[in-house]
Amino acid sequence: MPGLLVGDFVGIQKPTAQAGLGIVGNRVSAANVLAVTFMNTTSATITPTASEVYTVKVLRASNTTLPVSIQ
Numbered sequence: 924m925p926g927l928l929v930g931d932f933v934g935i936q937k938p939t940a941q942a943g944l945g946i947v948g949n950r951v952s953a954a955n956v957l958a959v960t961f962m963n964t965t966s967a968t969i970t971p972t973a974s975e976v977y978t979v980k981v982l983r984a985s986n987t988t989l990p991v992s993i994q
Contacts, residue, residue: 925954925955927951927953927956929951929953930945930984931951931983933951933957933979933980933982934949934980935949935977935979935980935983936977936978937975937977938975939972941969941971941972943963943964944961945961945962946960947960947962947965948960954979957959989993
């Protein structure tokens with residue numbers, strides 16, 4: 924996906940429901956590359972519909988650095 928940078932926050936939405944299939948994660952794995960993790964809640968094989976166009980929202984932090992504490 925052209926323009927993506929490592930560190931961007933990405934939200935993604937599949938345009939239709941597909942029984943047993945869910946999106947459980949996504950990330951920018953490299954510049955211009957969007958990685959999506961799907962979940963299959965059934966015992967059957969599921970393939971996401973290939974012809975769909977997903978909605979993607981990208982948030983990019985400004986150059987401001989904020990102090991962060993994680994415990």
